[in-house]
Amino acid sequence: MDKQSAVAAADQGAGLFWRKGPWTPQEDKLLIDHVHLQGEGRWNSVSKLTGLRRSGKSCRLRWVNYLRPDLKRGKITPEEELIILELHALWGNRWSTIARSLPGRTDNEIKNYWRTHFKKSKPAKKVEKARARVLKQQHMLQQEMWQEEEDDVVRSMMLSQAEQVAVAQDVQQELMAHMLMLQGAAAAAAAGSGGGGVCGVRETAEEEEEGGGAWGSLWNLDDVEGACGGSCCCGLPVRDQVLAFY
DNA sequence: AACTTGTCCAACCGCTATTCC
DNA sequence: GGGAATAGCGGTTGGACAAGT
Incomplete structure (x- = not known):
């Protein structure tokens, strides 16, 4: 046995x-x-x-x-609903992780709420909107990062050698900061869930199996999963990690 | 009034991760 | 280091209740 x-x-x-x-x-x-x-x-x-x-x-x-004495009873407020939607768009079915962002609410409560309100209408309009909003934000962040990188290239072409060394150090520091941020986010995400860290974002594709075609294209993160083998983003180039995160 | 459907909620189950010895 | 115990997570089920037909 x-x-x-x-x-x-x-x-x-x-x-x-x-x-x-x-x-x-x-x-x-x-x-x-x-x-x-x-x-x-x-x-x-x-x-x-x-x-x-x-x-x-x-x-x-x-x-x-x-x-537990610190539990908040009563209905989920619209603000809480929005938070749930956005965090679910980011983290998928990590109810305990989502619950940490909603003081007084339990993972069970959020899970129940989600299932009753959003699970059946697939993909519900609300969910779609929330996810679209999050994706838009992520896209803008990514654009900003790339723009910054381009600016750096242009700037470095106009700089002296000594200045170029300084800029390179800055860039390195920025990348380190990104890595730390990623590790922090991964740790925070992993802290409450069974593991999986940042890469657990793959879970958001659960709707796919239920015929949520619209999400299928939006959340097709096969490359992310493939790169980290479903465990973590460690080992990926920093840029890939950033992309995987955003 | 009887039945159906949807919502809410509490609880259990199976599994995995972590801690302890 | 390895196995057992414990804690935690996500999925699922089932009952109570209200609203609709």
Whole structure:
């Protein structure tokens, strides 16, 4: 039996013991008291310490999605909706990453909202607009960068040798800054998700499989995926990394 | 009034990544 | 270094409820 099967079997066995289904107020209180005393984490010890017949997984989920005091209840506002749309356009189904940009909202909440509002109408007009907006911004940034590069070339042709060395150093520093920015973005993106970093942008192509033809052309990032093998952009030339990012 | 459809929400499942021993 | 335990993520399901037919 492989590792995954063993875990699954263990889960199933435990399933004979663990309670499932909706949480009762009493269970909630036990869990809240436990977190107040012990703090978050060590979820598997909750059942031992409190007598709760809930798996650690279930306890964590209940706390994160429902009991946490900093949760914002109520409907998603138009502003939040816009943020969700734009971040989804950038990051795809990285709900936890998106949720970090919306204080008080959970990944589950955002995921549910997305599925009900945007998943069915494919590709929904709203999504299309948001994505078009993001793409336009990205395009403009790219144009600016290329323009800057052209300016640099023209400038360097008019400079003395010493000045050219200085400009070259500047360019190198800029590239380093870009690399750091990319690494930062990748780390931030990877921090909350199962990994994948910047390249996870490929996930935004999920609509493709659902017949979202319009997105198929817009988000055809095969070259990006191919270059980094689905793991990360490391190893790519800086310019390719920048392009992959934008 | 009965049925259908859509929305919202909570919870579970399978899998992977990370941490611990 | 390797395996087990734990944490976290995204996908999916199912029930409650409201609105529409």
